[in-house]
Amino acid sequence: MKNLYKYTGIALAFLGTVLTTSCETDSAYEDEPASIAAIAVANPAFTTLEAAAVLGDVAVTLSNSNAGDPSGDFTVFAPTDDAFARLGLEETTLGVLQQPFLKNTLLYHVSNGNLLSSSINDGGTASSLLGPTRRFINRDGTLYINGSEILATDISASNGTVHVIDKVMIASGANVVETALALQSASVFKNPRLTYLVEAVVYAELAEALSNPAASFTVFAPTDQAFINLGTALGLTFTQPSDIRQLDKDLVTAVLLNHVFADVSAGKFTSELNAGTYDALGSDDITLGAFTDGVLSVSGSGNAAPANMVIPDVQTTNGIVHVIDQVLLPNL
Missing domain, CATH: 2.30.180.10 (FAS1 domain)
Structure with a gap:
């Protein structure tokens, strides 16, 4: 997967966020990474995603353990600010979207449990919290989920795993x-x-x-x-x-x-x-x-x-x- 780690700067920034957030906690918890929501909040590449999570009413969900899965974890495919910009969206323009649609779109980026990159293969699929299943495509050594390129993988959070993608995924749930x-x-x-x-x-x-x-x-x-x-x-x-x-x-x-x-x-x-x-x-x-x-x-x-x-x-x-x-x- 030749381009899978082309955006390693994002992954390193996430790592810095995890370490920084950990250092701010009590020493008893200094080795525990931040939650998925906290990682997004602290990373400058995800200001639109942060705002979308608040407006779409999923920020609290992604700040806590996943009650819907025995592992307590989520897997999130996180669109960058550039991914939202491709749709003409940024932190201050999310209001052009209806809130229920925004919430459903965000849930489409989330799975139950930990889905690590080692389990992501060409032709594989993964269900979403919205319901519709996403599929994985290996195109000339680059891995995609639906039509979105996976830019960085396996960013560890206290309540799951984050993978970074270059396009916002959309599912209508209708014909x-x-x-x-x-x-x-x-x-x-x-x-x-x-x-x-x-x-x-x-x-x-x-x-x-x-x-x-x-x-x-x-x-x-x-x-x-x-x-x-x-x-x-x-x-x-x-x-x-x-x-x-x-x-x-x-x-x-x-x-x-x-x-x-x-x-x-x-x-x-x-x-x-x-x-x-x-x-x-x-x-x-x-x-x-x-x-x-x-x-x-x-x-x-x-x-x-x-x-x-x-x-x-x-x-x-x-x-x-x-x-x-x-x-x-x-x-x-």
């Missing part, structure tokens, strides 16, 4: 369509993100197909701004989601189907996708760019420039959603 609805209805972000996409899916009568619990999809989900930009490019003005209905229904259906993989590339996190051309459910091919810094660009044959992933690796009950900043176009 693809319900996830889009949550993003549409301000259940996640206070400023909804996918209102036009939901309207388009309903208009094209694809909601039932994309809700299939037996299916596994990889879905590229354009933001509201992506649809507004599409309208402008077509000489139309989109000011509200229903304006999508200015377009021919068959065209909207064809375009939407070009945003979905349902074959061997279905249900894939970014860490499991490779550059190349793929068959989508529609008639067009989708081209993925190189896997760089944890994301891939994506484009249809009608896109002048590729789309970027805005929110990658959202785990749903029937696939993975990657939110992107452009609509993927066929040759029109």
Whole structure:
């Protein structure tokens, strides 16, 4: 795992925190490390995580022994400040998220018991306190949990173990369509993100197909701004989601189907996708760019420039959603 310890500075900073915190206690406890919450509080790489734990009402939980596990321990995959920044979030902007969603997101980063790096292997899985299971991927010697690179491992706390990751993990606990609805209805972000996409899916009568619990999809989900930009490019003005209905229904259906993989590339996190051309459910091919810094660009044959992933690796009950900043176009 060639990059597993590339961020050893973080691990060393944690160690310093543990030792410093220990020295401040009574001598009888001077060898005991700090709690998971205390380690995060004292480490400057985790100011956003600290604020999120307080706002999400999990700070007290991670300060104490785990009553839900015989070991009394937790395992936490801890996103750095840079990980939150990738989503446009920092300590002072967490208020754009709904508190229940923030709490669930944090619980998705936590497991019962001690899961040490020696037990983390390619293809393995680990359950979360939220419920959904995360999976581990070894990509060219670098270990990932879902689409997040594991930067440092086995940081010991008095109530468990911390591993450091480079992206915030998200799980909706719902299917693809319900996830889009949550993003549409301000259940996640206070400023909804996918209102036009939901309207388009309903208009094209694809909601039932994309809700299939037996299916596994990889879905590229354009933001509201992506649809507004599409309208402008077509000489139309989109000011509200229903304006999508200015377009021919068959065209909207064809375009939407070009945003979905349902074959061997279905249900894939970014860490499991490779550059190349793929068959989508529609008639067009989708081209993925190189896997760089944890994301891939994506484009249809009608896109002048590729789309970027805005929110990658959202785990749903029937696939993975990657939110992107452009609509993927066929040759029109």
